Structure formats: structure tokens, C-alpha cells
Amino acid sequence: MADPDRRRSREGVVAVKIRVNLIKDPMFASFSTDGNVSVDGGTLHIPPGTLRLIDLGDVLEPGVTYRLGCRIDQLGDWTGPEAHSPVWMHPDDWVPSIDLWENGDGISSGTITTGERKPFQIELRSYGDGVEVSDLILERMDTFDPSVPFFHGDTMPLDA
Numbered sequence: 314m315a316d317p318d319r320r321r322s323r324e325g326v327v328a329v330k331i332r333v334n335l336i337k338d339p340m341f342a343s344f345s346t347d348g349n350v351s352v353d354g355g356t357l358h359i360p361p362g363t364l365r366l367i368d369l370g371d372v373l374e375p376g377v378t379y380r381l382g383c384r385i386d387q388l389g390d391w392t393g394p395e396a397h398s399p400v401w402m403h404p405d406d407w408v409p410s411i412d413l414w415e416n417g418d419g420i421s422s423g424t425i426t427t428g429e430r431k432p433f434q435i436e437l438r439s440y441g442d443g444v445e446v447s448d449l450i451l452e453r454m455d456t457f458d459p460s461v462p463f464f465h466g467d468t469m470p471l472d473a
Contacts, residue, residue, distance in 0.1 A: 332458070335372045335379075335451040336435075356447040359399075359439040361389075367435040369402075369451070373427050378454040381435075382422035385415040389442025399444045401436040402451070424454060 338344065340355040349360045359365060373379055381402050398412035402425065413421040427433075437446055 332452055332456050336449050339449045356445050358445050359437055360443045361439050363439045365437045369433040371430045371432050373433055375427055375429050378424050378426045379451055380422055380424050380454050380457050381411055381451050382420055383449040384419050384447045385413060385421050386445040387415040387441060388444060391441040396440040397438060399438050402433060404431045404433050
């Protein structure tokens with residue numbers, strides 16, 4: 314059976330989809346670890362009541378659909394009126410926005426499309442007994458392939 318990621322062009326050259334992670338530091342290597350925030354092997358541990366921001370700049374092209382995904386482990390009780398989604402992506406005016414919750418199978422994801430070029434950010438928030446986030450990826454849906462196993466950001470260069 315032919316590999317769906319490989320297509321033959323008119324010149325006979327095989328083209329391969331390249332998944333590019335638009336998150337500059339998906340392993341959190343340069344992340345601030347003050348306030349009991351810690352990083353262990355690419356997993357960000359955020360204590361309760363803590364907020365961390367990731368500035369994306371204006372990397373999203375208007376009219377293109379993107380997929381935001383990550384592993385989320387919400388620790389403790391996240392019920393109650395003060396508990397909100399642990400992962401948000403949005404511009405300053407919050408239009409459009411996407412939020413991700415732990416979904417039980419390890420990886421949470423959603424899609425977003427913007428109508429104009431503007432700066433976006435990702436908010437990582439913690440409630441309950443904290444949250445752990447890893448394998449953060451932001452990629453174009455036209456290069457996403459669910460048959461390719463989820464892999465760490467260091468194997469998907471930003472400049473690919």
C-alpha cells in the first residue's frame with residue numbers, strides 16, 4: 314500500500330509532508346522555573362494558582378487551520394467555580410481562542426483558524442494540586458498526520 318505522505322510529482326520527485334512545530338521551545342528548556350515551577354525531561358510541572366505564558370508572535374497565517382496539542386495531567390481536584398482550562402491559546406482580544414483540558418487518553422488537541430495576522434500566546438494555568446504539561450505542539454493541519462506517532466518537539470525543528 315502506498316504511503317499517503319509520499320506523493321509523486323510530475324518530475325518523479327517524491328514529496329514528503331514535514332510536520333513543523335511552531336512552538337520555539339516545546340521541551341521548556343528556557344522556561345522560567347521560579348515560583349516552584351519545574352521542568353523534568355520536557356515535562357513542565359506547574360503548582361496550583363500559577364500562570365505561565367508562551368509568546369508565539371504572529372506565526373499564524375490567516376485562513377490556515379492549525380492544531381494545538383499537548384499532554385496534560387491535571388493533578389488533584391479541578392472542580393469548582395475557580396477552575397479553568399489548563400491550556401489556552403489566544404490573541405490579546407481573545408478572538409479566536411482555543412482551550413484544552415485533560416481528556417483521559419493523554420493527548421488533548423483542538424484546532425484554530427484566524428482571519429487576520431496578529432500575535433498569539435499560550436497560557437498554562439494550574440488549579441487543584443497542579444498540572445503537568447508536555448509534548449506541546451502547534452502545527453498546520455495540512456501537515457498533520459494522525460498515523461505518525463506523536464513525538465517530542467526536538468525532533469520537529471521550527472525551521473524545517
